[in-house]
Amino acid sequence: MSDTNNITIRKQKVVKDYTKPKLIVLSVLVFLLLAAAAFAPKIVPYDPYLQDLGNALQPPDSVHIFGTDRYGRDMLSRVIMGSQTTIYSALLLVIIITVTGTAVGIFCGYHGGRADSVIMRISDVFLAFPGMVFAIAVAGVTGGGILNAVIALACISWPKFARIARSQVMTIKSSPFIAAAKLAGTGTVKMLFKHILPNIAGPIIVTAVLDIGTMIMEIAGLSFLGLGAMPPIAEWGSMMSNGRSMLQTSPWVILAPGCAIFITVMLFNLLGDTVRDVLDPRQSKNK
Amino acid sequence: MKKYMIRRFLQLIPILIGITLLSFALMHSASADAIDVMESNTGGVMSEEAKQKAREELGLDKPLLQQYAIWMGNVLTGDMGTSYVSGKPVFSTFVSKLPATIYLTITSILLTVLISIPLGILSAVRQNRFTDYLIRFLSFIGNSLPNFFVSLLLIYFFALKLGWFPVMGNAQGWKSIILPTLTLSIAMAAKYTRQVRATVLEELNKDYVLGARARGVKENRILYFSVLKASMLTIVTLLALSIGSLLGGTAIVESIFMWDGVGKMAVDAITMRDYPVIQAYVIWMAVIYVMVNLVTDIIYHYLDPRIRLGQEGA
Numbered sequence: 001m002s003d004t005n006n007i008t009i010r011k012q013k014v015v016k017d018y019t020k021p022k023l024i025v026l027s028v029l030v031f032l033l034l035a036a037a038a039f040a041p042k043i044v045p046y047d048p049y050l051q052d053l054g055n056a057l058q059p060p061d062s063v064h065i066f067g068t069d070r071y072g073r074d075m076l077s078r079v080i081m082g083s084q085t086t087i088y089s090a091l092l093l094v095i096i097i098t099v100t101g102t103a104v105g106i107f108c109g110y111h112g113g114r115a116d117s118v119i120m121r122i123s124d125v126f127l128a129f130p131g132m133v134f135a136i137a138v139a140g141v142t143g144g145g146i147l148n149a150v151i152a153l154a155c156i157s158w159p160k161f162a163r164i165a166r167s168q169v170m171t172i173k174s175s176p177f178i179a180a181a182k183l184a185g186t187g188t189v190k191m192l193f194k195h196i197l198p199n200i201a202g203p204i205i206v207t208a209v210l211d212i213g214t215m216i217m218e219i220a221g222l223s224f225l226g227l228g229a230m231p232p233i234a235e236w237g238s239m240m241s242n243g244r245s246m247l248q249t250s251p252w253v254i255l256a257p258g259c260a261i262f263i264t265v266m267l268f269n270l271l272g273d274t275v276r277d278v279l280d281p282r283q284s285k286n287k
Numbered sequence: 288m289k290k291y292m293i294r295r296f297l298q299l300i301p302i303l304i305g306i307t308l309l310s311f312a313l314m315h316s317a318s319a320d321a322i323d324v325m326e327s328n329t330g331g332v333m334s335e336e337a338k339q340k341a342r343e344e345l346g347l348d349k350p351l352l353q354q355y356a357i358w359m360g361n362v363l364t365g366d367m368g369t370s371y372v373s374g375k376p377v378f379s380t381f382v383s384k385l386p387a388t389i390y391l392t393i394t395s396i397l398l399t400v401l402i403s404i405p406l407g408i409l410s411a412v413r414q415n416r417f418t419d420y421l422i423r424f425l426s427f428i429g430n431s432l433p434n435f436f437v438s439l440l441l442i443y444f445f446a447l448k449l450g451w452f453p454v455m456g457n458a459q460g461w462k463s464i465i466l467p468t469l470t471l472s473i474a475m476a477a478k479y480t481r482q483v484r485a486t487v488l489e490e491l492n493k494d495y496v497l498g499a500r501a502r503g504v505k506e507n508r509i510l511y512f513s514v515l516k517a518s519m520l521t522i523v524t525l526l527a528l529s530i531g532s533l534l535g536g537t538a539i540v541e542s543i544f545m546w547d548g549v550g551k552m553a554v555d556a557i558t559m560r561d562y563p564v565i566q567a568y569v570i571w572m573a574v575i576y577v578m579v580n581l582v583t584d585i586i587y588h589y590l591d592p593r594i595r596l597g598q599e600g601a
Contacts, residue, residue: 004293125305129569130535130576133553137310137569141317145404217433221539225554240435244543247439248447266431269489 019277028269033267037083044077048234057250059082067252069243072283075256081234082257087145087264093150098208101182103160105197109169120166123159132218139227146219146235149228153218157211164207168200202279210272211278213265220261236261293586299581306573307362311355314566354418362570368563372556377567381549388541388548392533394464395471400526402476407483407522411491422480430478434536438470438543456543467544471537475529482525486518520590527583531576 036043046064052072060067066075104123108116126134138152172178181195222228223237231238235256243253349357361367367377410422445466446454455462490496491514499509540548545551549568556564 033307122305124302126308128302128306128577129573130531131533132538133535133569133572136538136553136557137313137565140560140565141313142564213431220433221435225539225542225557227557234436237433237435240439247443250560251443254436254439258433258439262432265433266358266427269427269431 012171019274022209023271023274023278026267026274029267030271033083033264034087036080037087038272040080040084044074044080046074046077046082048073048077049232050074057246057253059250060115060252066256067250069239069253070246075252078234078239079236080255081258082239083230083260083264084237085233085235086216086220086237086261089146089150090212090219093153093215093219094208096150096154097157097211098161098204101163102165102200105162105165106156106169106192106200109166109173109245110192110196116166119162123162126156126159129156132221135218136225136227139222139225144227144230146223146229146233149219149222152217152222152227157215159205161204164203165200168203169196172196172199206272206276206280209275213268213272216261216265216268291588295581295585298526299577301578303574306577307359308355308572310566310569310573311358313569314562315351315354317562367567367570370556370561370564372561372562372564377563380552380564381567381571384547384549384552387546388534388537388550391464391467391471391537391541391546391548392530394468395475395533396526396530398468399475399479402472403480403483404522406476408487408510408515409482410480410484411487414488422484426477426480429473432473434470434474435539435543437473438466438540440464441469442543463544463546467540467546470540470544471533475533476534479526479529483518483522486521486525487514490514490518520587523545524583524587527586528580531579534575534579 007199050073052068055068055072056063056070056073058068058076064074064076066079068074069078104119108119134156135149135152136163138155139149142148142151147279178191178195186195219228220235220237223235224241226238226241229235229238231242239257240254243257244251357381365378367381369376370380373380404424406422410419413419442454445451451462452466496509496514499513500506537546537548538554540546541548541550542554549572553568556562556568
């Protein structure tokens with residue numbers, strides 16, 4: 001007759017939220033990747049630039065686990081070395097476009113007026129070039145080189161951030177807290193950094209992180225076309241381009257850098273999706 | 288509606304001027320010494336006098352804005368100069384290569400539609416079940432694969448190992464378009480499936496669906512007669528908006544498969560420093576892109592009764 005025996009426990013159907021642990025795991029993985037890329041020269045098993053023609057195009061074995069390329073260079077070492085070029089130039093690119101785009105966007109949204117419409121028309125022009133067309137042209141005109149590829153992609157990518165920042169600023173500009181801050185005599189600099197930037201940072205950070213993967217693919221794509229990193233520099237896109245002609249006999253020379261790009265991009269995309277879930281739950285309510 | 292169309296066309300003008308000005312400036316900064324490029328490409332030795340004469344012919348000694356005006360006048364009459372390499376008129380070369388690119392674009396879009404609309408709908412209907420997870424997983428993979436890697440993998444398996452399709456070129460009829468189409472579609476379908484899924488999900492969460500369910504309308508009937516009908520407009524618009532970026536994204540795939548379209552033409556022109564060709568490519572791709580987007584926008588406005596009637600009433 002005791003009451004405790006009659007208590008039935010209904011199984012709860014609440015889905016556990018794994019966002020936070022996912023974020024931590026992914027951040028650690030990305031950090032490890034960045035660290036590996038930063039210390040690439042220290043951790044490569046062989047010299048990535050050392051040619052050994054007698055040992056060229058060896059399939060993967062216990063000595064060279066990713067095989068060797070046509071100059072007998074160790075693929076694993078070159079992939080590790082290439083991570084430095086590819087990942088850090090993509091990061092640099094994303095930082096450049098995020099900072100420039102946000103600054104322009106905040107200025108336009110906050111200032112308004114004629115300057116705003118002129119700058120927005122200019123950004124329309126950059127947005128009118130589809131995909132990599134303009135980047136291909138800029139890289140083609142300035143000649144190859146990883147820095148030129150970064151500049152070319154930066155030219156066409158900043159307007160996206162300017163748009164986001166501008167529309168965010170426009171929506172919060174008329175909020176009471178901005179009016180209150182103004183009434184309290186807040187200076188422009190303090191206004192921007194203390195009140196506006198923290199309130200618009202969410203969507204911008206989400207877009208920036210999601211863009212890292214895309215930019216890695218585009219930089220590698222330009223290098224693949226011979227418009228980015230120049231040989232002998234180890235870069236994933238140009239390594240694949242060099243391996244193209246040997247596809248039939250030694251597929252590992254494109255497989256190793258290709259998988260490296262794939263895994264890296266996937267990691268950054270996963271991180272981007274997770275960051276979005278954390279910072280911007282509204283956007284992912286339909287997930 | 289008419290007012291809207293006129294306004295959109297007027298907005299186009301500064302963008303077109305911007306596109307041409309930017310391309311002109313870009314190429315001008317590079318080809319300040321177009322003549323030297325011509326000289327090295329022809330392999331001949333030109334005297335300083337001959338060079339000077341050639342510069343005058345091309346108008347390179349005039350002020351910049353005047354050069355732009357002259358050049359713009361030529362562009363409007365379809366004269367975009369001649370290629371440094373082949374010596375043929377650039378515009379007609381571009382026009383002759385365009386059909387191959389459009390062909391590739393159309394087949395890729397068709398395949399993308401065939402893959403992603405059913406998968407996107409399926410994924411939305413089976414939300415958070417195994418099918419949904421599988422489709423989302425696949426689309427995630429597709430999103431993280433660069434298209435040059437996909438093309439090389441496809442070439443390796445289907446052309447070199449199995450020998451089903453030719454490795455490159457557009458010589459072998461329908462067989463040669465399969466692999467480039469597949470490459471472009473994989474990336475596009477991965478992105479587009481997500482968009483279809485999101486659109487359908489949004490529609491499924493609306494109140495009228497709940498109302499229909501409450502009245503006992505069959506789930507399939509709700510899906511096919513109400514939800515899909517309502518989401519189709521957005522789905523088609525998103526697809527049309529991706530046409531432009533697809534046109535611009537064909538360059539890498541075309542040059543891998545030696546597909547003789549405008550993308551390959553541009554990549555080849557870059558290696559040869561053939562600036563007039565690059566210029567024609569940049570300008571025309573941008574113009575096509577802007578036009579496709581404009582037409583999409585207008586059709587979207589026309590088809591959406593909320594917008595059309597709202598504007599006509601006003």
